[in-house]
Amino acid sequence: MDSSDDLLDERKQRKLAQMSRRDEERKLDLQNKQDERKLVTATNVGRKFFEQEYPQMKSEIEDLFSKLSVGNDEKIPEIADRLQKMEKFITEHVDILSSRDVANAQTDVIKLRTQLNSLQVDSLSSTHRIDFAKTHDEHVQHEQLEEVSKAVSSPSNLIVSANTINIANKNNELIRLEASDLNGKDVAIENLKQCEVFLKGSPSSLQIKNLHACILIVGPCLRSVLIDQCQQCEFALACQQLRVHTSTECDFYVHITAQPIIEDCHNLRFAPYNVEYKLKDEQVKASGLIWTKDYWNDVRDFNHMISGMPSPNWEIIAEEERKEWSLD
Amino acid sequence: MVLLSILKKLRRKEKEMRLLLVGLDNAGKSTILSRINGEEIDSVAPTLGFNIKTFNFADYVLNVWDVGGQKSLRSYWRNYFEATEAIIWVVDSVDKMRLGECRSELHDLLKEERLMGSSLLVFANKQDVVGACSLQEIRTLLELDSIHKHHWTVMPCSALTGQNLLEGIDWLVNDVAQRLFDPD
Numbered sequence: 454m455d456s457s458d459d460l461l462d463e464r465k466q467r468k469l470a471q472m473s474r475r476d477e478e479r480k481l482d483l484q485n486k487q488d489e490r491k492l493v494t495a496t497n498v499g500r501k502f503f504e505q506e507y508p509q510m511k512s513e514i515e516d517l518f519s520k521l522s523v524g525n526d527e528k529i530p531e532i533a534d535r536l537q538k539m540e541k542f543i544t545e546h547v548d549i550l551s552s553r554d555v556a557n558a559q560t561d562v563i564k565l566r567t568q569l570n571s572l573q574v575d576s577l578s579s580t581h582r583i584d585f586a587k588t589h590d591e592h593v594q595h596e597q598l599e600e601v602s603k604a605v606s607s608p609s610n611l612i613v614s615a616n617t618i619n620i621a622n623k624n625n626e627l628i629r630l631e632a633s634d635l636n637g638k639d640v641a642i643e644n645l646k647q648c649e650v651f652l653k654g655s656p657s658s659l660q661i662k663n664l665h666a667c668i669l670i671v672g673p674c675l676r677s678v679l680i681d682q683c684q685q686c687e688f689a690l691a692c693q694q695l696r697v698h699t700s701t702e703c704d705f706y707v708h709i710t711a712q713p714i715i716e717d718c719h720n721l722r723f724a725p726y727n728v729e730y731k732l733k734d735e736q737v738k739a740s741g742l743i744w745t746k747d748y749w750n751d752v753r754d755f756n757h758m759i760s761g762m763p764s765p766n767w768e769i770i771a772e773e774e775r776k777e778w779s780l781d
Numbered sequence: 782m783v784l785l786s787i788l789k790k791l792r793r794k795e796k797e798m799r800l801l802l803v804g805l806d807n808a809g810k811s812t813i814l815s816r817i818n819g820e821e822i823d824s825v826a827p828t829l830g831f832n833i834k835t836f837n838f839a840d841y842v843l844n845v846w847d848v849g850g851q852k853s854l855r856s857y858w859r860n861y862f863e864a865t866e867a868i869i870w871v872v873d874s875v876d877k878m879r880l881g882e883c884r885s886e887l888h889d890l891l892k893e894e895r896l897m898g899s900s901l902l903v904f905a906n907k908q909d910v911v912g913a914c915s916l917q918e919i920r921t922l923l924e925l926d927s928i929h930k931h932h933w934t935v936m937p938c939s940a941l942t943g944q945n946l947l948e949g950i951d952w953l954v955n956d957v958a959q960r961l962f963d964p965d
Contacts, residue, residue: 537909541942541943616911641878676910679876696807710824746824755852
């Protein structure tokens, strides 16, 4: 009797376990299906957004093209800018689009880009010069900006092309540029001695070479900054990446969203970006630079890659020694 | 010949390719790789050693080795030459000051015996910056037309906008595939 009871009990237990297992499986399955549905809806929202925005972006660019007439090339930079934004928008949505949509969008981009390129060539061959003179303070010498309309190459492989600002070979000068001169431009600074350079705007890229005893203060720059062969200089920069090569005795006041790196450098010092000016908040916002993340004191030295041991080539500027800068 | 056909068969089965992503520092190599891989690009930091990413492209598995471009790292590039099918050379089209250095590093790299026969894609990056060197300027200044021992092409691109990145990889993969996997 007992043994059959046991058997029954065991069977019952087994059956119960089986049922609860099935129930678990059912629940899991349901959950999976729900998750899937959520994902599909999320993707649909993304796709809907793309389907709404994309045709508008495209038609706006086409509209700008149609408004262009001979000799009226003012809108070209705007078209270039919008086309870039459109391309970026496509890239950001690639993973939720069908391959046909992606292919169509790419065809659109190629078509518009070809159209733009042919226009840019046209406008370069006509006289295309930017007048800097009107925006400068009196004590700035206008000649110091070398703006060349068409690309030329010199034996030393140094090119100055349209839309590049090149500040070079100056001694003991004060150079000040406003946002209207700088924004979106590529800035190269070379061979300066005892100069003070204030760039109140967001250049799209910044390269610095061979400065001696100079001060360089710049507004937020979304991309990377490259510094080479500088001595006894002070820099204030806000950027995504910073690389410093072959420089000595320089002070850096930086806001930076990735670890700065130094190579073949000695006696560098770092402190947080401390430039104040009226339009700062506005420019930071417009630049797109992340302001909540800052690696100013996490410097990587390529000549000293030993973890746990601080590099002898850089140090933090003591708080009482830090200077304050202004771009106003 | 038998051995060669066995090798080819082995490769065909796996359809793997090894791509070496090199160039001077600040060219945008890691940013390109992150962009292709669909990752965020605004927190890309200078590469201290190297990054490896594996992803599928068409029918192939691509292993991309992204090696830092700092001067002190360039001597380590040679460690990655073995079994490399293709080279992606990334140029910062805005950095006119170092195009000479970029040219000599590229031509030095191409002399390397272990890279003989590998396909070369030159990416003229940062084309979204107004004032970047044009494709023709890059081609001339890097003396690309003097390269005869490698299949090569040069493409303007932008890691920021994604312009031409996939087109470039597509060219490279097809070029390598024709050499390695196609029945002769």
